[in-house]
Amino acid sequence: MPQWRAVTGRSHEPRARFAEELRLLRAAKGESLRDLADRLGWDPSMLGKMESGRSLGSPEIVEALDQYYATPGLLLALWELAVGDPTQFKEQYRRYMVLETEAHSLWHFGVSILPGLLQTEGYARELLALGGAKGDELDQQVEARIGRRELLVEEDAPLFRAVIAEAVLRTPLRDDGEWRGQLEHLLEMSQRPNVTIQVLPQQAGLHGLVSTSVMFLRLLGGRTVAYAENAIRGELVEENASVEQLHHAYDAMRDLALNPAESRKFILRMLEEVPCEPST
Structure with missing residues (x-):
């Protein structure tokens, strides 16, 4: 299995934690945003907005990144936390969601x-x-929940x-x-x-x-x-x-x-x- 990094010392605010993980994963590969965009076929400006925390992107992009970085379910779990209201997720549950993928x-x-x-x-x-x-929020939460099932397959x-x-x-x-x-x-x-x-x-x-x-x-x-x-x-x-x-x-x-x-x-x-x- 991939050697996951410890979460100690990382940001525990869901949106910031998600953006931070994206930046660290790309840095570990030594790639530029343009390199990453060319490999995945996504707009580099969108990937840049996701890494800066200005956008969360779509579940399709996150799934592609999980596959590319060989982090099955980790990014989708973080994305699921980030798309919701951060106040509804207690510190312990946010930590659990990350540990689940490890x-x-x-x-x-x-x-x-x-x-x-x-x-x-x-x-x-x-x-x-x-x-x-309900509405778009419900659709996003459902997509993220179903995306986590990839962890088992x-x-x-x-x-x-x-x-x-x-x-x-x-x-x-x-x-x-x-x-x-x-x-x-x-x-x-x-x-x-x-x-x-x-x-x-x-x-x-x-x-x-x-x-x-x-x-x-x-x-x-x-x-x-x-x-x-x-x-x-x-x-x-x-x-x-x-x-x-x-x-x-x-x-x-x-x-x-x-x-x-x-x-x-x-x-x-x-x-x-x-x-x-x-x-x-």
């Missing part, structure tokens, strides 16, 4: 919604709209394990077709060698993460951090003892989950229950 393995438990890395466009759109986004993609509560799979989207597409996407992703999906059945009963969603990030050097969320707040957990306590709760909960093969069968049963689209 991790070489991730473990997630979702108590109420699917993890962003497994969401389809339809699922992301309905979920983000519930948060108040790159050549050096990290290992990803998702344990999903049964309640999540029994909470459909309003549009049956979009919900069908989401379930099909889960089945497709479960076949990838780096992705493991397990379902925690309702009959498993109470467990240590019954009201908490959590993502563990295994970073280069062996350190693990966690981001835990409930209905009120989210917290980046970096202190070893607290991470270990969460991990014990995760392991105990995972022991109650269906194995990957049984989980695929469960998702397939959910898919079969989705009403068929009316024939035309």
Whole structure:
């Protein structure tokens, strides 16, 4: 995997952080803006505005830059933070978003919604709209959310394990077709060698993460951090003892989950229950 640079000491204001990363990546290659523009086929003045913070560009440009610099998902994650209102992103969540792209393995438990890395466009759109986004802002947030999925399909993609509560799979989207597409996407992703999906059945009963969603990030050097969320707040957990306590709760909960093969069968049963689209 690419050797990510430490984020310590960097700007934590989303727009400035995004522009700073663009400048540093180009400088590391020893290229001018004109060189970069010639290689990517984009206007050098637009690239210059992005590096100065005067423009954020489009998700298409950011995706091209992620590919060119071999930073799968990093720039899109920073762009997603920058296009929104910076006040809505707490310091800890901004740091988590960057760490997510640096991790070489991730473990997630979702108590109420699917993890962003497994969401389809339809699922992301309905979920983000519930948060108040609309119009161009909603379109940008959806594109950025979907762009982050590239993290799981790159050549050096990290290992990803998702344990999903049964309640999540029994909470459909309003549009049956979009919900069908989401379930099909889960089945497709479960076949990838780096992705493991397990379902925690309702009959498993109470467990240590019954009201908490959590993502563990295994970073280069062996350190693990966690981001835990409930209905009120989210917290980046970096202190070893607290991470270990969460991990014990995760392991105990995972022991109650269906194995990957049984989980695929469960998702397939959910898919079969989705009403068929009316024939035309």
